[in-house]
Amino acid sequence: MTVVASGASALAAPGFTGAIGQRAQSAGALRIFYPNFPVLDPQVVTNGMWFAAAALLEGLVTLGPSGTEAVPAAAEKWDVSADGKTYTFTLRSGATWSNGDPVTAQDFAWTYKRLLTPQGGGTGVTLGANSYQPILRIVGAVDYQSGILTDWSKVGIKATSAQQLDIQLENPNAEFPLLLVHPSMLPMNPKLVEAKPKDWQLPENWVGNGPFSPTAWTVNTSITLAANETYWDHANVGLKSVQARLYEGVLDTAAVSYESGEVDIVSLPLADLIRYQADPTLSKQVVSVSGGTVAYLAVLRSKNPILEDVKVRQALALGLDREAIAKTSPATKPGAQLVPDSLKGWDQADNIPFDPDQAKQLLSDAGYPDGKGFPELKILCTSTNPQMEALADIWGKTLNIKVKLDVVETGVYVERRWQVQDENTVGFYFGTYGSTPTWSTWAANLWGPQFTQQFSMKAADWAAYQKIQNDSSLKPAEQTKQLEDYLAAHASKEAITYGDTVNKAFQSADPAEQQSLLRQAAKIRQETYLFIPVLFIGSFYAVKPTVKGINLLPGGLAYYFKSITNG
Numbered sequence: 001m002t003v004v005a006s007g008a009s010a011l012a013a014p015g016f017t018g019a020i021g022q023r024a025q026s027a028g029a030l031r032i033f034y035p036n037f038p039v040l041d042p043q044v045v046t047n048g049m050w051f052a053a054a055a056l057l058e059g060l061v062t063l064g065p066s067g068t069e070a071v072p073a074a075a076e077k078w079d080v081s082a083d084g085k086t087y088t089f090t091l092r093s094g095a096t097w098s099n100g101d102p103v104t105a106q107d108f109a110w111t112y113k114r115l116l117t118p119q120g121g122g123t124g125v126t127l128g129a130n131s132y133q134p135i136l137r138i139v140g141a142v143d144y145q146s147g148i149l150t151d152w153s154k155v156g157i158k159a160t161s162a163q164q165l166d167i168q169l170e171n172p173n174a175e176f177p178l179l180l181v182h183p184s185m186l187p188m189n190p191k192l193v194e195a196k197p198k199d200w201q202l203p204e205n206w207v208g209n210g211p212f213s214p215t216a217w218t219v220n221t222s223i224t225l226a227a228n229e230t231y232w233d234h235a236n237v238g239l240k241s242v243q244a245r246l247y248e249g250v251l252d253t254a255a256v257s258y259e260s261g262e263v264d265i266v267s268l269p270l271a272d273l274i275r276y277q278a279d280p281t282l283s284k285q286v287v288s289v290s291g292g293t294v295a296y297l298a299v300l301r302s303k304n305p306i307l308e309d310v311k312v313r314q315a316l317a318l319g320l321d322r323e324a325i326a327k328t329s330p331a332t333k334p335g336a337q338l339v340p341d342s343l344k345g346w347d348q349a350d351n352i353p354f355d356p357d358q359a360k361q362l363l364s365d366a367g368y369p370d371g372k373g374f375p376e377l378k379i380l381c382t383s384t385n386p387q388m389e390a391l392a393d394i395w396g397k398t399l400n401i402k403v404k405l406d407v408v409e410t411g412v413y414v415e416r417r418w419q420v421q422d423e424n425t426v427g428f429y430f431g432t433y434g435s436t437p438t439w440s441t442w443a444a445n446l447w448g449p450q451f452t453q454q455f456s457m458k459a460a461d462w463a464a465y466q467k468i469q470n471d472s473s474l475k476p477a478e479q480t481k482q483l484e485d486y487l488a489a490h491a492s493k494e495a496i497t498y499g500d501t502v503n504k505a506f507q508s509a510d511p512a513e514q515q516s517l518l519r520q521a522a523k524i525r526q527e528t529y530l531f532i533p534v535l536f537i538g539s540f541y542a543v544k545p546t547v548k549g550i551n552l553l554p555g556g557l558a559y560y561f562k563s564i565t566n567g
Contacts, residue, residue: 028566029241030547031263033254036220036246040201042183043115045129049183055212055225055242055561057186060089060108060165061177062560067289067553068342068437070177074103074187074209075165084172084509091163095232097189099207105159110190112157118147118476131184135445137170137506147476174511175438181557182436211237211562222246225561238549238565249410250383255542264544264566267558270329270385273540277330285545290538291342291437292554294335295387297428297532298447300380301459302421308458310494311366313529316377317352319359319398320391326535328386335536339442339522342554345515350523352533356398363399371400378406378427382413387535388430420459432537436555443518444506447531449499453491455530461490498524 037048042057053059062073072078075089095103115132134142139156143149156168169176189207192200199205203214211233212225225242227234245263255272257263268276268286276282299307306312322334336351360370368374377395381388384405392403406427408416417429435441447455457465468474468482488496498521505517526533539558543550549563 028239028546029243030239030265030561030564030566031243032245032265033247033251033257033263033267034223034244036248038219040214042186042188043131045131049131049186050557051223051244052186052210053181053183053557054559056206056208056210056214057188058210058231059180059186060091061180063178063181063436063553063557065551067292067555068178068344070181074108078177084174085169087167087169087176089165089167091165092232093163095209096230097207097209098213098228098230099189099192100230101189101191101207102162103187103209104162105165106162107190108165108187109157109159111187112185113152113155114188114193115184116141116145116155118145131182133179133182133184133441133445134448135440136176136179136185137173139168139170146480148480171506172509172514173440173506174514175440178436178438179440183557212239212242215241220246220248233562237562239561242561258542258544264547265550266542268331268540268542270331272542273329273331276542282542285542286540287543287550287552288538288540289552289554290333291340291536292539292556293432293434293537294338294340294533295332295430295432295535295537296335296338297379297430297534298417299455299530300378300417300421300425300427300429301419301455301462302423302426303459304375304421304423304426305458306375306426309366310529311362312368313532315359315362315366315399316395317359317529317532318355318362319395320352320532320534321354321356321394321398322534323354324394325387325390328390331538331540332387332535333538335533337522338447338526338531338533339439339519340437340536340554342437343439343442344437345439345519347519350519350526352526359399368401374399374401375424375426376402376404378404378425380406380408380413380416380427380429382410383407391534420463428532434537434555436553436557439515439518439522443522443525444502447525449495449502450487452498452525452528452530453487453495456492456495456528457487457490461486465490492528494524494528495530498528 034051035047037046037051039046040048040052040056042049042052058074060073060075061070064071074092074095076092077090079088091103091105097103119130132145140149140154144155158166160166187209192205192207196205203217206214208228211228211231213228214223215226216224223244223246227237227240231237250269254266255268258266276286322336326332326334339346363371379392384407388405392405395401395403433446465486468479468486471479501517501521501524505514505521508514508517539552541552546566548565550559551563552559
């Protein structure tokens with residue numbers, strides 16, 4: 001066994017000094033804005049799962065100060081078997097739920113069974129989906145979730161005692177502990193959820209194991225938290241309360257509220273960021289982190305087959321001047337890969353270059369010399385900004401094609417990006433994605449093998465594939481086999497090769513070889529040009545001088561509330 005955990009002193013929150021229990025409780029309250037969420041259930045993809053991870057529930061591990069390593073949390077240590085496939089987590093002695101019950105390995109096992117119990121709907125990263133991340137590659141997990149496997153005892157999750165949890169992987173993965181910080185792996189209290197399946201998230205019913213508990217929640221308006229006095233590390237929780245005002249879409253009034261003293265921390269939109277950076281006083285209150293988010297374009301399936309030609313997609317990718325687009329915002333930099341430059345082993349040699357001459361030649365080879373005859377290109381999005389406008393303008397100037405920003409409401413956007421468009425609609429949907437900096441995540445998750453293979457199919461094949469997906473008469477095993485067979489027969493050769501390379505990577509027990517293969521897989525996927533990287537986006541916040549201990553993290557989780565003090 002190789003022990004890969006550290007002692008209790010490593011658990012002190014970022015920004016604090018001294019041993020646990022030696023620092024007095026701060027009397028401060030924190031006031032913030034937070035993107036709205038309908039539920040706090042970490043097993044459903046919403047902003048609520050990230051809020052739960054930041055304050056309300058604590059998983060086996062948590063992110064360390066740099067955001068690039070896992071440190072002990074509900075588990076005080078973990079061991080790894082010699083073959084790298086079994087992780088044994090020892091839960092922290094004395095850790096309790098907010099109702100006083102001990103936090104046990106059985107609680108985690110029950111939670112993970114709930115996560116993997118078939119409920120219909122998809123799994124992944126899109127809004128409303130089940131939040132389980134298949135890249136964890138826990139033995140039997142995907143088969144159990146799809147209904148192929150019905151015997152839970154064959155899933156690689158076992159509570160062998162009240163304090164010991166074993167998780168068995170299909171293949172070794174040195175990044176596994178870091179993948180466990182995802183909100184999907186947070187625990188829930190079994191007694192509460194079983195007793196109140198519809199109302200367990202309400203403040204009056206809440207039972208959590210994190211540093212805070214909700215005391216009031218007005219849906220779509222605000223949520224208030226109080227420090228959880230039963231939390232095992234309560235002495236190192238820096239706030240008495242948190243008041244979060246919930247908002248939808250883009251919050252244009254954030255800076256006004258910040259400057260009037262209504263809130264203590266705000267995420268800065270572009271216009272305010274430029275103003276703050278130019279102000280000698282406000283500029284000192286700006287904090288940032290980079291490397292956690294990629295802005296990208298993904299192909300919209302259409303009855304018009306023009307984008308089914310890889311030469312056309314490559315021409316569009318090579319025709320993007322990312323340097324020029326990035327200059328429109330101090331929060332962005334050129335993003336010429338689908339993996340951010342915060343990853344260890346990242347290499348600019350894998351970048352998609354700006355090569356207008358080759359782009360024009362490829363477009364000509366595809367039958368559109370100087371853009372003649374090319375249909376209007378639409379970019380589906382939920383809002384406009386200078387980067388989007390610059391992107392459309394650059395394609396127009398470089399390739400002589402007309403580009404239109406197709407701005408729709410969020411619900412329409414979610415529906416349309418999966419649909420087959422009519423003959424008059426050709427284009428991409430614009431998206432952003434942030435996650436912890438692991439090769440497992442960035443090379444195999446959002447645009448993972450199955451996802452990429454689905455995208456590589458022609459529109460007619462995709463429609464036929466969806467019919468199989470929606471055929472309720474099929475048993476799970478039969479449906480899964482039909483879907484797999486259909487993908488194998490109709491996905492592009494490049495997408496199949498990408499999936500094979502990912503599988504090869506996860507079969508390697510050598511971390512260096514695994515990383516090299518995942519980088520290779522990411523490059524193969526990128527060269528399908530089904531997903532075109534555009535920008536790397538940083539996060540910028542204004543933070544009041546009284547607020548200390550905020551530690552911004554790259555990816556989906558902005559910061560943990562535990563480490564913050566105010567006053």
